[in-house]
Amino acid sequence: MSVPANLNIVPFISVENMMDLVVATGVERFLVELAGYIEDDFRRWESFDKIPRVASHSRDGVIELMPTSDGTLYGFKYVNGHPKNTNSGLQTVTAFGVLSDVESGYPLLLSEMTILTALRTAATSAIAAKYLARKEARTMALIGNGAQSEFQALAFKSLLGIDRLRLYDIDPGATARCRRNLERFGFDIETCISAEQAVETADIITTATADKHNATILTDNMIGPGVHINGVGGDCPGKTEMHRDVLLRADIFVEFPPQTRVEGEIQQLSFDHPVTELWQVITGEKMGRSSEKQITLFDSVGFAIEDFSALRYVRDRVSGSTSINQLDLLADPDEPRDLFGMLLRRQALLASAC
Numbered sequence: 001m002s003v004p005a006n007l008n009i010v011p012f013i014s015v016e017n018m019m020d021l022v023v024a025t026g027v028e029r030f031l032v033e034l035a036g037y038i039e040d041d042f043r044r045w046e047s048f049d050k051i052p053r054v055a056s057h058s059r060d061g062v063i064e065l066m067p068t069s070d071g072t073l074y075g076f077k078y079v080n081g082h083p084k085n086t087n088s089g090l091q092t093v094t095a096f097g098v099l100s101d102v103e104s105g106y107p108l109l110l111s112e113m114t115i116l117t118a119l120r121t122a123a124t125s126a127i128a129a130k131y132l133a134r135k136e137a138r139t140m141a142l143i144g145n146g147a148q149s150e151f152q153a154l155a156f157k158s159l160l161g162i163d164r165l166r167l168y169d170i171d172p173g174a175t176a177r178c179r180r181n182l183e184r185f186g187f188d189i190e191t192c193i194s195a196e197q198a199v200e201t202a203d204i205i206t207t208a209t210a211d212k213h214n215a216t217i218l219t220d221n222m223i224g225p226g227v228h229i230n231g232v233g234g235d236c237p238g239k240t241e242m243h244r245d246v247l248l249r250a251d252i253f254v255e256f257p258p259q260t261r262v263e264g265e266i267q268q269l270s271f272d273h274p275v276t277e278l279w280q281v282i283t284g285e286k287m288g289r290s291s292e293k294q295i296t297l298f299d300s301v302g303f304a305i306e307d308f309s310a311l312r313y314v315r316d317r318v319s320g321s322t323s324i325n326q327l328d329l330l331a332d333p334d335e336p337r338d339l340f341g342m343l344l345r346r347q348a349l350l351a352s353a354c
């Protein structure tokens with residue numbers, strides 16, 4: 001891995017660059033290709049450095065750093081989660097991230113990751129469902145129709161062929177917007193007036209609500225045999241979406257147990273409650289769905305390797321592109337140890353310009 005010729009420059013994927021890339025690719029193709037990168041990295045799970053993300057909790061939210069490395073590349077993401085933000089016109093989740101060259105330590109790419117997080121979360125959910133949902137699944141209940149929702153719907157459509165949606169949100173405006181945004185993608189969409197109604201006839205239930213407390217979006221009586229649950233919104237200590245009894249009836253699949261046991265739905269269970277790691281299902285070491293009647297739960301919290309894969313995918317896609325921004329991010333003195341001299345030369349240049 002080499003660093004760029006202009007050592008001060010780091011390619012920067014702005015929000016506009018990211019939107020242009022997604023639009024030019026087509027969101028469904030983007031999700032499928034991104035899922036391919038994530039699945040490839042899950043297959044080589046053991047070659048990564050792994051730690052639970054570093055979380056700074058406050059009254060209204062959390063700010064997290066999510067690092068990982070495969071020994072050649074290093075990546076990290078900065079991400080926040082503030083459910084109250086939408087009340088004041090801000091987003092619940094925003095993010096940016098960096099991919100670096102391990103050999104030199106130099107950043108290779110700085111990227112917006114708010115859009116990319118929604119894409120990678122949805123792609124990871126759909127990968128899990130590919131192994132865990134019943135093969136004939138066609139209908140998904142989508143509870144919580146905020147920023148993540150359309151991405152989830154499209155990932156399930158492009159990776160699993162889900163084409164019937166049952167939408168519910170406590171805010172009918174959110175559901176109306178989600179429905180409007182998805183209309184052109186060929187779904188058969190039903191708007192529901194309760195979570196109970198939304199889960200009726202659903203093969204897959206996705207929960208992507210945001211509330212900073214232990215919510216009970218799903219109760220045991222709502223879950224029929226054979227259902228796959230994709231729990232996205234329970235991702236912080238004290239922030240869950242389903243009743244403990246749902247967990248006790250389900251076979252539970254997770255990303256990285258040391259992180260999920262603190263942040264996921266399973267924070268409600270004992271620390272030794274059996275769970276299966278998704279990467280082991282993908283490699284074939286462990287079984288995914290084992291019967292038609294089994295209830296499966298992907299207790300998604302979001303793990304650093306998914307962001308690493310997403311940054312790797314974007315870097316490959318924009319490599320050689322002249323349309324992305326170039327950031328003057330790294331100090332690059334003519335002689336590496338003359339950092340101060342570089343400052344003096346700048347001072348002289350500014351003085352001569354006066």
Ligand SMILES: NC(=O)c1ccc[n+]([C@@H]2O[C@H](COP(=O)([O-])OP(=O)(O)OC[C@H]3O[C@@H](n4cnc5c(N)ncnc54)[C@H](O)[C@@H]3O)[C@@H](O)[C@H]2O)c1
Pocket residue numbers: 081083086092093117118121143144145146147148149168169170171174208209210211215217231232233234235300301302303
């Ligand atoms: N697992 C992951 O990898 C991952 C990644 C990104 C976001 N998230 C989480 O997913 C959740 C959704 O994120 P977002 O960016 O879409 O948030 P958002 O604020 O844009 O949308 C959340 C929606 O949930 C709705 N809602 C809240 N309580 C509800 C309830 N009881 N029943 C039905 N709907 C309810 C809100 O009205 C809102 O429309 C958040 O909790 C976020 O932290 C998880």
